[in-house]
Amino acid sequence: MSTNALTGGLVVDGQPITRVEMPGTIDELGRAVGPDDSAVLIAGNGSRQSFGNRGGPFDYAISMRKLNSVLHYEPDDLTVAVEPGITVEELNSVLAERNQMLPFDDPQPDRSTVGGTFATGLGGPRRLGYGSIKDWVLGVEIMAPDGVITKSGGMVVKNVTGYDLPRLHFGAHGAFGIVTRLNLKVFPQPEAVRSIVATFERARDAHLAGQAVLSSQLAPASILVSNGEGWQLSICCEGASASIQRQTDDVLQVVSHVTQPKDVQTTQDRTAAMWPFCSVAKLDASSAVARLATPPSGQVDVLEQYQSIISTSICADLGSGLVYLNGMPSIEWREAISKSSQRAVFLALPPELKKGVDVFGGMDAPNSRLVTSLKDAFDPARRLNRGRFVLGL
Amino acid sequence: MKAYSSELIRRLESIVKPDYVIYDRAGMGVYELDASDESIAGVHTPDVVVLPETAEQIAAIVRVANDLSVPVIVRGAGTGLAGGTITTRGGILLVTARMNHILEVNETDRYAVVEPGVINLDLTAALLGRGYYYAPDPASQKTCTIGGNIANNSGGPHCLKYGVTGNHILGLEVVLADGEMAWFGGASSEMPGFDLTGVMVGGEGTLGIVTRAMVRISRRPEASGVLLAAFPSIDSASRAVSATIAAGIIPASMELMDHLTITAIEVSAQAGYPKDAAAVLLIELDGLIQTVAEHKQIVAEICDEYGATEVRVAQSKAEEDALWLGRKSAFGAMGRLAPNYHLTDTVVPRTKLPLALERVAEVAVEYNLKIANVFHAGDGNLHPLILFDRNEPGAMERVLEASEVLMQYCIDLGGAVSGEHGIGIEKQEALPLMFTDLDLEAMAKLKRSFDPENQLNPGKVFPTSFDPYQRLDSPEKVALHVD
Numbered sequence A: 001m002s003t004n005a006l007t008g009g010l011v012v013d014g015q016p017i018t019r020v021e022m023p024g025t026i027d028e029l030g031r032a033v034g035p036d037d038s039a040v041l042i043a044g045n046g047s048r049q050s051f052g053n054r055g056g057p058f059d060y061a062i063s064m065r066k067l068n069s070v071l072h073y074e075p076d077d078l079t080v081a082v083e084p085g086i087t088v089e090e091l092n093s094v095l096a097e098r099n100q101m102l103p104f105d106d107p108q109p110d111r112s113t114v115g116g117t118f119a120t121g122l123g124g125p126r127r128l129g130y131g132s133i134k135d136w137v138l139g140v141e142i143m144a145p146d147g148v149i150t151k152s153g154g155m156v157v158k159n160v161t162g163y164d165l166p167r168l169h170f171g172a173h174g175a176f177g178i179v180t181r182l183n184l185k186v187f188p189q190p191e192a193v194r195s196i197v198a199t200f201e202r203a204r205d206a207h208l209a210g211q212a213v214l215s216s217q218l219a220p221a222s223i224l225v226s227n228g229e230g231w232q233l234s235i236c237c238e239g240a241s242a243s244i245q246r247q248t249d250d251v252l253q254v255v256s257h258v259t260q261p262k263d264v265q266t267t268q269d270r271t272a273a274m275w276p277f278c279s280v281a282k283l284d285a286s287s288a289v290a291r292l293a294t295p296p297s298g299q300v301d302v303l304e305q306y307q308s309i310i311s312t313s314i315c316a317d318l319g320s321g322l323v324y325l326n327g328m329p330s331i332e333w334r335e336a337i338s339k340s341s342q343r344a345v346f347l348a349l350p351p352e353l354k355k356g357v358d359v360f361g362g363m364d365a366p367n368s369r370l371v372t373s374l375k376d377a378f379d380p381a382r383r384l385n386r387g388r389f390v391l392g393l
Numbered sequence B: 001m002k003a004y005s006s007e008l009i010r011r012l013e014s015i016v017k018p019d020y021v022i023y024d025r026a027g028m029g030v031y032e033l034d035a036s037d038e039s040i041a042g043v044h045t046p047d048v049v050v051l052p053e054t055a056e057q058i059a060a061i062v063r064v065a066n067d068l069s070v071p072v073i074v075r076g077a078g079t080g081l082a083g084g085t086i087t088t089r090g091g092i093l094l095v096t097a098r099m100n101h102i103l104e105v106n107e108t109d110r111y112a113v114v115e116p117g118v119i120n121l122d123l124t125a126a127l128l129g130r131g132y133y134y135a136p137d138p139a140s141q142k143t144c145t146i147g148g149n150i151a152n153n154s155g156g157p158h159c160l161k162y163g164v165t166g167n168h169i170l171g172l173e174v175v176l177a178d179g180e181m182a183w184f185g186g187a188s189s190e191m192p193g194f195d196l197t198g199v200m201v202g203g204e205g206t207l208g209i210v211t212r213a214m215v216r217i218s219r220r221p222e223a224s225g226v227l228l229a230a231f232p233s234i235d236s237a238s239r240a241v242s243a244t245i246a247a248g249i250i251p252a253s254m255e256l257m258d259h260l261t262i263t264a265i266e267v268s269a270q271a272g273y274p275k276d277a278a279a280v281l282l283i284e285l286d287g288l289i290q291t292v293a294e295h296k297q298i299v300a301e302i303c304d305e306y307g308a309t310e311v312r313v314a315q316s317k318a319e320e321d322a323l324w325l326g327r328k329s330a331f332g333a334m335g336r337l338a339p340n341y342h343l344t345d346t347v348v349p350r351t352k353l354p355l356a357l358e359r360v361a362e363v364a365v366e367y368n369l370k371i372a373n374v375f376h377a378g379d380g381n382l383h384p385l386i387l388f389d390r391n392e393p394g395a396m397e398r399v400l401e402a403s404e405v406l407m408q409y410c411i412d413l414g415g416a417v418s419g420e421h422g423i424g425i426e427k428q429e430a431l432p433l434m435f436t437d438l439d440l441e442a443m444a445k446l447k448r449s450f451d452p453e454n455q456l457n458p459g460k461v462f463p464t465s466f467d468p469y470q471r472l473d474s475p476e477k478v479a480l481h482v483d
Helices: A026-033 A088-096 A114-120 A165-169 A203-214 A241-258 A271-280 A296-309 A331-338 A365-378 B005-013 B025-031 B055-068 B120-128 B146-152 B196-200 B234-246 B259-268 B289-305 B317-328 B330-336 B350-366 B395-412 B428-433 B437-450 B474-482
Strands: A010-012 A015-017 A040-043 A060-063 A070-074 A079-082 A137-143 A149-153 A178-185 A192-200 A222-228 A230-239 A263-267 A288-293 A312-317 A322-327 A343-348 B048-050 B072-075 B092-095 B102-106 B111-114 B169-175 B181-185 B209-216 B223-231 B253-258 B279-287 B310-313 B340-343 B370-376 B384-388
Touching: A010 A040, A010 A060, A026 A060, A026 A137, A026 A178, A070 A088, A079 A088, A088 A114, A114 A178, A137 A165, A149 A165, A149 A178, A149 B437, A165 B196, A165 B437, A192 A203, A192 A241, A192 A271, A203 A222, A203 A230, A203 A241, A203 A296, A222 A271, A222 A296, A230 A241, A230 A271, A241 A263, A241 B289, A263 A271, A271 A312, A271 A322, A288 A331, A296 A312, A296 A322, A331 A343, A365 B181, A365 B437, B005 B048, B005 B055, B025 B048, B025 B092, B055 B072, B055 B092, B055 B169, B055 B209, B072 B146, B102 B120, B111 B120, B120 B146, B146 B209, B169 B196, B181 B196, B223 B234, B223 B289, B223 B317, B234 B253, B234 B279, B234 B289, B234 B350, B253 B259, B253 B317, B259 B279, B259 B317, B259 B330, B259 B370, B279 B289, B279 B317, B289 B310, B317 B330, B330 B370, B330 B384, B340 B395, B350 B370, B350 B395, B384 B395, B395 B428, B428 B437
Parallel strands: A040 A060, B048 B092, B072 B092
Antiparallel strands: A010 A015, A070 A079, A079 A178, A137 A149, A137 A178, A192 A230, A192 A263, A222 A230, A222 A312, A288 A322, A288 A343, A312 A322, B102 B111, B111 B209, B169 B181, B169 B209, B223 B279, B223 B310, B253 B279, B253 B370, B340 B384, B370 B384
């Protein structure tokens, strides 16, 4: 994807935004944000604009895509500092030169920017093996709506100097400021990778086998259960060459001990193990995607319930305690999800289905008061991504 | 006695049993200090000490504090090293010691729910038979509480691979500054909304009061291995640390001890460390059996390559424990070298360790002090222990000056003021070494949003020259930024 993808304008929740600024330097960004009270939509490459409440109206948009430099890379420290507009794929290709990586698991790594991934808080199934994106963020620099840049955290892996403001901005959809720099911890690339995909007749069998692997000492990087032709248990093993074959064999033994799968496929890369997540959690403006916060013990019920009620692609992420659902956009589908006892977030809904809905699922009174006072403190004029965050902030 | 005192005590005694409301001087004596340096923190007596048993009681106490405009300071076991629980402005010292119950352990969903006064090691002990453990392991884990660990985002030797406290906290029940109760986060990795759990961790009790924590429990790895490598110089040992990480191996921990520390350990604990070594590295690896076996060999080769004079590989759990014994007794052993020590917790990018350690040695000479090094080398987290005798005139001043010089040097190398012990009052004046007033103002916005009346642990974290309740004027800020 070229850096000019958004110059022709941007459509967010059906609202066209014709003026898109693409600053190439921090000074240009400061001028683009400007001192006035206009409402500005902050975008990366536009790949996740389906996620967020119906906000606006927006006077213009700023795409961070051209702010895409690697500012500082210290492979021996396992740290890298980047501007937010670099894509996941671009960053990983820089890290790959030194046999390092960041396990983003992004469904669209060529489009998603690192800043956008941080701001929307959308990580992937390898959280189990590598922790959440928020755990990799060592420090950030943030531009406030008045153009002032502040830093928090640092460039070291352990740091308790002052409040952990990077956590405030993680998943906050830019509501409290614009990320201008991210300092990240990186990982050595594993020597060897295996995808194991076992197919079962019933969701329950696939999931119980997955739970058995989760509670073993085999330490896989991710465990998913999804529907397709039957139910697939997809496991990614990553690590040293010395152990990968034994790890794979033992995973299969644990699985078979629960229920003999109908079919087992093993491959030597992670594509097959990531595929269920990448296909279900892929976002675009016409899709309907939801994410339920459901720990493993509650996931079987969700899998069976949604499979039987409505035709939906489902992917349960055992290691992260999340279930993703991708269905035919309709009010019925939306309501079936909203009524669930699980806490649901809609990652994508067509604009007409967002009316009258908080896609984040709302908040209770004390949390609402807190988030509102934080918004008042950090963006009092409600300039940044107006209306798109939780509670329509 | 302050004007509000009798009413305060009467109202607190209506919330918790009078036995748990302490206001006589003798009873409050133990709460005047924590594990921080008395000569920095000073001795401050709270107005009253209260030991609640439930979250509802804490909420009621906070509402009383609001009515009477009294600050509330929370204390766990008092093992904090930065003076975070010292009642510098008086107030209610709320001690969580009685809230020490493990409420739930859920192996399927890999979490435990605990009260804030649960001792860190007690949780791991409770999980032992189930094959799980709680990963963050600060040196004080036999006495420190999980609530205190959350407040300080505590680390420990095994953070290198497993991360600090914040990486293991899934959700928190919190009493907010207005006495309302809120729940942040939950059992799933990414809950709806944003990450207020992460914001609370490391808040040093200035943002809210944790009354219940949902923590991640981890499966014990199937294998572990411990090596001890002796080096002819501290420089070669620290280069071996960087080389190991650069080779793509992330050990569970890498602890470095210098000659002075080894001497102290051998006098007191007889761990069998090589007495003539300039430095030893204690390295623990864990994971799958084959990986650990292979990595033990690679790490041993790296140590050889960087000049190790001896590499010992533990052959049994008993030998592993014996090698760890030295490290674990290091701080206690310092008493054999000098009556007092001052610990400077600072951190540098790990490739800068050789430079930082060189500077530590120079400062020791410049200030005529003995400095022992025992620290989390894999994280770049230095703990120079400056040895001195408090009774020697002028010694304390020299120690503090040396400590500040070291801190500044580490920050210049791209490091930070504190790696894992927190800011409290010990390091509040050092924050401007890293952060401008504008950076601090962003933190102040967070503080004001959570605690609009400055009721919770006031006077901590921020430097005394920077009042977080005195807003910086926006246009001036822009002018500053342009400069």
